[in-house]
Amino acid sequence: MVQIVLKALTYLDIHAHGRLPVDDAVTVACLSMTEIRHGHTGHDFTTAGIHPWWLEEISNDEISLLKTHIEKMAYADKLWGIGETGFDRSYPEFLEQQKELFDWHLDLAEKCQLPLIIHNVRSGSDFLEVLKIKKPTTAWIFHDFRGNEELVKSLLKLHPQCFFSFGLSLDNSPQIRELFPLIPMENIFLETDNQKHLDIHDIYLRAAENLKVDLDFLKSQLWHNFQKLKTHTDLSIS
Numbered sequence: 001m002v003q004i005v006l007k008a009l010t011y012l013d014i015h016a017h018g019r020l021p022v023d024d025a026v027t028v029a030c031l032s033m034t035e036i037r038h039g040h041t042g043h044d045f046t047t048a049g050i051h052p053w054w055l056e057e058i059s060n061d062e063i064s065l066l067k068t069h070i071e072k073m074a075y076a077d078k079l080w081g082i083g084e085t086g087f088d089r090s091y092p093e094f095l096e097q098q099k100e101l102f103d104w105h106l107d108l109a110e111k112c113q114l115p116l117i118i119h120n121v122r123s124g125s126d127f128l129e130v131l132k133i134k135k136p137t138t139a140w141i142f143h144d145f146r147g148n149e150e151l152v153k154s155l156l157k158l159h160p161q162c163f164f165s166f167g168l169s170l171d172n173s174p175q176i177r178e179l180f181p182l183i184p185m186e187n188i189f190l191e192t193d194n195q196k197h198l199d200i201h202d203i204y205l206r207a208a209e210n211l212k213v214d215l216d217f218l219k220s221q222l223w224h225n226f227q228k229l230k231t232h233t234d235l236s237i238s
């Protein structure tokens with residue numbers, strides 16, 4: 001069990017790629033392919049997975065190798081979570097392979113009892129199908145969620161430990177700005193993802209405005225959500 005003490009009212013970025021450390025923010029860093037190959041886990045909170053987009057660029061042998069590295073990190077307790085992984089229907093030619101890979105990530109997350117970071121592009125029904133067959137016991141965090149209220153409800157019904165994370169869409173998507181306040185606050189997170197120009201502070205401000213809540217209240221709510229997740233990190237707030 002890794003023990004980490006954090007300052008109260010810190011910002012939390014639940015999913016970010018290649019981001020430099022930010023003052024007064026804690027980042028859950030999603031490793032790049034190169035970082036996985038080098039077993040690089042120099043962050044307090046690290047996730048590793050084979051992104052569905054990578055299927056276009058790498059061979060089966062490379063996938064096997066990445067799997068070995070990820071398993072090694074997971075079993076050595078170097079990861080906070082598994083992913084990102086998921087389905088992306090903008091690449092239908094890879095759907096079968098995406099499904100196989102998602103199952104692999106899900107099994108690893110279950111074996112190690114770690115949260116799963118999920119990439120979902122127009123694939124809500126695919127995740128519902130999985131949830132009808134498997135009964136996951138750890139959190140599923142849908143990053144940059146772009147689904148609708150009905151999908152949120154169906155997912156939560158099948159797996160109450162589903163979380164929905166938002167970033168850029170709070171700025172540029174009127175549908176997401178409408179959806180956001182309808183999601184239970186105990187099931188949300190905020191993120192910068194791969195948007196280099198985005199600042200987690202601005203995303204929190206935008207989210208607090210949207211929910212009509214105080215910024216500090218939002219920060220403590222998201223810490224509460226984070227602390228509640230089943231992981232190997234024992235978090236305490238100073």
Ligand SMILES: [Zn+2]
Pocket residue numbers: 015017030084143193194
């Ligand atoms: Zn991402």
